[in-house]
Amino acid sequence: MIKLSAIQLSSSPNVQDNLATIERLMSQLPFAEQHIVVLPECCLFFGGTDRAQLDLAKQDATTNELKTGLSKLAKQYNVTLVAGSIPQYIEQQDKFYNTCCVFSGSGELLTQYHKMHLFDVDVNDSEKQYRESRYTEKGTSAITKTLDSLTLGLSICYDLRFPELYRHLTTLGAQVITVPAAFTKVTGKAHWLPLLQARAIENQVYIVAAGQYGVHDNGRETWGQSVIINPWGEVLSEITQGVGTISADFDLDTLQSVRQAIPVAQHNQFITKIKTL
Numbered sequence: 001m002i003k004l005s006a007i008q009l010s011s012s013p014n015v016q017d018n019l020a021t022i023e024r025l026m027s028q029l030p031f032a033e034q035h036i037v038v039l040p041e042c043c044l045f046f047g048g049t050d051r052a053q054l055d056l057a058k059q060d061a062t063t064n065e066l067k068t069g070l071s072k073l074a075k076q077y078n079v080t081l082v083a084g085s086i087p088q089y090i091e092q093q094d095k096f097y098n099t100c101c102v103f104s105g106s107g108e109l110l111t112q113y114h115k116m117h118l119f120d121v122d123v124n125d126s127e128k129q130y131r132e133s134r135y136t137e138k139g140t141s142a143i144t145k146t147l148d149s150l151t152l153g154l155s156i157c158y159d160l161r162f163p164e165l166y167r168h169l170t171t172l173g174a175q176v177i178t179v180p181a182a183f184t185k186v187t188g189k190a191h192w193l194p195l196l197q198a199r200a201i202e203n204q205v206y207i208v209a210a211g212q213y214g215v216h217d218n219g220r221e222t223w224g225q226s227v228i229i230n231p232w233g234e235v236l237s238e239i240t241q242g243v244g245t246i247s248a249d250f251d252l253d254t255l256q257s258v259r260q261a262i263p264v265a266q267h268n269q270f271i272t273k274i275k276t277l
């Protein structure tokens with residue numbers, strides 16, 4: 001059996017504190033031979049100023065403390081760690097990518113994905129205007145990674161509103177799609193769960209969504225509600241408030257039987273098919 005887990009956090013701008021919290025929560029995870037653990041967006045730094053995040057990214061380009069800390073945790077608990085996101089500095093532009101890093105159980109960086117859709121959005125909350133692109137550069141490639149017995153597809157937060165990415169990941173073979181997030185309280189309440197269920201149902205994949213939760217140091221409020229959803233769209237495990245962990249089993253039979261019963265990939269008129277004569 002392959003275990004899927006998500007960790008819900010309420011991250012601060014203190015990297016060491018966040019690492020300690022993640023460690024404490026990882027120690028509470030159930031044991032599994034094969035285990036995929038997902039952390040939220042901005043797991044090691046959240047709720048500071050955008051400028052402070054850029055400074056951290058810049059500093060990390062020399063120290064590499066962010067990836068080192070996460071790699072150690074993956075190794076310590078021998079899990080595939082989908083480390084939500086960290087800022088990755090781009091010197092030429094003095095900006096960073098919002099990057100999801102995947103570590104193996106031996107602590108090796110397997111792959112990374114730079115968030116493709118940036119949250120330049122007006123929200124009716126205390127923040128009012130989110131302009132992620134001011135300090136963040138958007139990624140240009142969708143990323144999947146085949147592990148021993150399943151294929152992972154990567155996405156981050158606002159990406160969730162772009163079904164084309166999820167369809168693309170699925171056509172590349174994704175069976176489990178991870179969604180680290182820091183959804184706003186306002187948009188999360190209105191849209192988070194239905195969007196996640198739609199992505200799971202239309203692509204017939206497992207969704208593992210790990211959210212930031214609560215009121216952060218800069219007053220920003222995030223929605224939480226980390227969930228694991230199966231290819232039928234059922235919520236298998238959920239944590240609404242606070243910090244904590246959730247887990248569920250990945251079952252290939254469920255995935256295959258849903259895809260057999262409702263063969264949307266074959267019926268789809270908008271996916272380019274290779275015509276056989």
Ligand SMILES: O=C(O)CNC(=O)[C@H](CS)NC(=O)CCC(=O)C(=O)O
Binds near residue numbers: 046119131158
């Ligand atoms: O800026 C940072 O420090 C970290 N990044 C985030 O919190 C990002 C960009 S501001 N948040 C989202 O994408 C929320 C999406 C969302 O809430 C929605 O789609 O409704």
